[in-house]
Amino acid sequence: MPSGSDKKSAKAIKAASKTGTRNKGGVPSSVGSGKRRQIPWLTVAASVVVIALIGALAWNLVPKYQDRAEAQRFAPTEENQDPSTGIDGVVMQDYPAALHVTGSQRVAYDQSPPFGGPHDQVWANCMGTVYPDGLRTENAVHSLEHGAVWIAYNPDDLSEDQISTLAAKVENQQYMLMSAYPGLDSPISLQSWGHQLKLDSVDDPRIDHFIAALRLNRYAYPEVGASCSTTPETFDQDNPPPFDGSAPGPDAVPMSGEGLTPDASETGAGQLPGGLGLPTDGLPTDGAAVPTP
Known part of the structure; x- marks a missing residue:
């Protein structure tokens, strides 16, 4: 046992x-x-992908929302009719409107680029138009009278990438136009009727502020409700009148408009010279409704 x-x-x-x-x-x-x-591992990998996508969306969308909110600070209101007064560097000048010259006449502008005064009876197309070369200033100034913002740049001062950055602010944006301006004394110059802002960098936030404050600002341009569209018979945007950087001759029209009679047809805002009808796409449809007087 x-x-x-x-x-x-x-x-x-x-x-x-x-x-x-x-x-x-x-x-x-x-x-x-x-x-x-x-x-x-499959669950871990899926979680990593989702987190990466959320991060990428935030990286791209948050700055855009911030830029939009910042631009809204410069939107005109009844109480603040010209928000550009809060933008450092903006130059302002009063000019008489509706003073027209013919296609063969020059104007002795007091500013370069000009941002008001006598101008061609035909406006330059400003339906988000990016002109690859220089543009006749007399036509561009008429676009400003219709509420457009004109971005001019010195082609010798900007790279192709910088020019593309500016163009992205204009393309598909009604009441905007952009062109080279040889000999410009700064890399960039923004114009609206009676307003100008010269800048050195395409990344300057004041570009967006200027556009928000003055593009179609009913309080800041003469011909409220006028179109930015053109017809090939009046202005060929694919073959526009060229830029002329030479000094105006002694027969140039003075800034006072002496000898010119204000065009009474512009009281009807939006009539093309010669009585031609407006294109049907002449008014903005992207949320920037044409102001009414």
């Missing part, structure tokens, strides 16, 4: 065998079980 000590040894061995299959917390040990815990 087994002795008492033999019985105790057998019980100890049996207990040790059971304990070896469990860890300290009473959970079955993986050792000897033939099973290992699996890491859910």
